[in-house]
Amino acid sequence: MTSLxxxxxxxxxxxxxxxxxxxVTDAGGALLTSGRTDADGRARLAEDLAPGTYRVRFATGEWFAAAGRETFxxxxxxxFTATGEGHLHVxxxxxxxxxxxxxGS
Structure with missing residues (x-):
């Protein structure tokens, strides 16, 4: 299994x-997990992704708005594609x- x-x-x-x-959603759009980045801007998102295609959605508009900044x-x-082995860092x-x-590594 792949961690993310x-x-x-x-x-x-x-x-x-x-x-x-x-x-994080799978290829069919099903929500697998959600959360927020920590104080260091990091997050562990999954520990057991099977091989397949996944998506990470970053809520950037919400984050910029909370800081009083505009964004495009x-x-x-x-x-991204998980192979079922090792760790993926996005x-x-x-x-x-x-x-x-x-x-990333």
Whole structure:
């Protein structure tokens, strides 16, 4: 089985994005888990993903609004494939008008 984590960083301030809402869904859109990033912008999202395609939804619009900032992206959705082995880390570098993600370690 595959475990999953994330780390969200505010690229404008260079600080962790704490309190970002998260949701993990399977290929059919069924909600598997949800939560928020911790004070360091991190979250462990799943410990037992079977092989398949999944999505992590980051509630970026809500997070920016809570900080009194505008954003172009009300949410960021990252689709990825789990192979059923090891650990997947899906980081998000976030700014009001752009974002970037990659397969972390």
């Amino acid at each position: 984590s994330t780390h969200v960083l505010d690229a404008v301030t260079g600080t962790p994005a704490s309190g970002v809402g998260l949701a 992206h009300p949410e960021v959705v990252v689709a 980081p998000l570098l976030l700014s009001p008008f752009a974002y970037s993600t990659y397969r």
